[in-house]
Amino acid sequence: MSGGGAPPLHHDEGEEDNDNVFLDGSDIIHEVTIDNEDLPDADDVDDDSDNEHVEEVDDSVHIFTGHNGELYSAACSPTDATLVATGGGDDKGFLWRIGQGDWASELQGHEDSVSSLAFSHDGQFLASGSLDGIVKLWDASGNLKGSLDGPGGGIEWLRWHPRGHILLAGSEDSTVWMWNADRAAFLNMFAGHASSVTCGDFTPDGKIICTGSDDATLRIWNPKSGENIHVVRGHPYHTEGLTCLAISSTSTLALTGSKDGSAHIVNITTGRVINTLTPREDSIECVEFAPSNSWAAIGGMDRTMVIWDIEHSLSRGTCEHEDGVTCLGWLGAWYVATGCVDGNVRLWDSRSGECVRTFRGHSDAIQSLSVSANRDYLVSASIDGTARIFEVEGLQ
Numbered sequence: 001m002s003g004g005g006a007p008p009l010h011h012d013e014g015e016e017d018n019d020n021v022f023l024d025g026s027d028i029i030h031e032v033t034i035d036n037e038d039l040p041d042a043d044d045v046d047d048d049s050d051n052e053h054v055e056e057v058d059d060s061v062h063i064f065t066g067h068n069g070e071l072y073s074a075a076c077s078p079t080d081a082t083l084v085a086t087g088g089g090d091d092k093g094f095l096w097r098i099g100q101g102d103w104a105s106e107l108q109g110h111e112d113s114v115s116s117l118a119f120s121h122d123g124q125f126l127a128s129g130s131l132d133g134i135v136k137l138w139d140a141s142g143n144l145k146g147s148l149d150g151p152g153g154g155i156e157w158l159r160w161h162p163r164g165h166i167l168l169a170g171s172e173d174s175t176v177w178m179w180n181a182d183r184a185a186f187l188n189m190f191a192g193h194a195s196s197v198t199c200g201d202f203t204p205d206g207k208i209i210c211t212g213s214d215d216a217t218l219r220i221w222n223p224k225s226g227e228n229i230h231v232v233r234g235h236p237y238h239t240e241g242l243t244c245l246a247i248s249s250t251s252t253l254a255l256t257g258s259k260d261g262s263a264h265i266v267n268i269t270t271g272r273v274i275n276t277l278t279p280r281e282d283s284i285e286c287v288e289f290a291p292s293n294s295w296a297a298i299g300g301m302d303r304t305m306v307i308w309d310i311e312h313s314l315s316r317g318t319c320e321h322e323d324g325v326t327c328l329g330w331l332g333a334w335y336v337a338t339g340c341v342d343g344n345v346r347l348w349d350s351r352s353g354e355c356v357r358t359f360r361g362h363s364d365a366i367q368s369l370s371v372s373a374n375r376d377y378l379v380s381a382s383i384d385g386t387a388r389i390f391e392v393e394g395l396q
Helices: 006-012 018-023 025-055
Strands: 062-064 071-076 083-088 093-097 100-107 114-119 125-130 135-139 144-148 155-160 166-171 175-180 185-191 197-202 209-213 218-221 228-232 242-247 253-258 263-267 272-276 284-289 295-300 304-309 314-320 325-330 335-340 345-349 354-359 366-371 377-382 387-391
Touching: 062 100, 071 377, 083 114, 083 125, 083 377, 083 387, 114 155, 125 155, 125 166, 135 166, 155 197, 166 197, 175 197, 175 209, 197 242, 209 242, 218 253, 253 284, 253 295, 295 325, 304 325, 304 335, 325 366, 335 366
Parallel strands: 071 114, 071 366, 242 284, 284 325
Antiparallel strands: 062 387, 071 083, 083 093, 093 100, 114 125, 125 135, 135 144, 155 166, 166 175, 175 185, 197 209, 209 218, 218 228, 242 253, 253 263, 263 272, 284 295, 295 304, 304 314, 325 335, 335 345, 345 354, 366 377, 377 387
């Protein structure tokens, strides 16, 4: 025992007055105070050791800590295997490099959360979209090349044309905007949705635009004319707002997920619903076609990811998580990575439905996942304010 009160006690201790020593009020108070200081400290050391042990489970090979608020988006360059962009609630975006902790370029000028990021397909441009309604264009070094305005609400998502420097953005104000990035020039505005445009993309052949909205509709557009070719709504489609969208590499099918817990596959040419997955108990948050287009991965807040066999209209398996699935991505023909509300990133074998790796390190929900150009790394952005790099080389 340590403490100033301990030696006098032992010094005065004797058989005849031992009880008196312990019955003395000031001594008891003094001793209890010391015990309370010492013993819980000893317990705390054990507790801290346990906590530290838990916190030390970090499977990441690189952590980016430049943000001072929660992260919303992460994007990897499609041409530079080390270049990463992140954006968050601190109104900032950053360009940084995997394994090069001494370099970062801040994407300055946004006045609200940086909600979305996207690299052009040749890696020359990075677009950053903010809840201030402004899209900014940057080169791969982080130099500002131009600002794009027009939307009257926050930017929900950004997508580039598969070949040219044409940028598409969905806004909270129910509109979709298209610009030429080389000239920072407005090209077209697509109006028709009745609520926030929550998801959208060009078809891989670049000929069509598909957009989904909180108004529970999917709209199919001609990019050049601005014509609304199809509106998909009502039975047997979604009953609540769309949250996510994916388009097959053949440019023929659109897969959409919704707050209503359902996912549907739509023929883009005809605008008809051709396949419906059994509705789930909670919101679908992320969908993506496998590279073969024969399967799709569908993740949701019901703590599952379903591998859906599109050709045979059946579920191949359900991958159970500890909490809601917020984002996912195929790493190759068979493996799927998921980001979860529990802060873990998991890697699944779509054939067996087994979790082959769990990557720990984040202390809060994953908001975004991206795969490096060489497919060796996963980048995760989290509410905990960090982005982490997990090595997946050889796990594709």
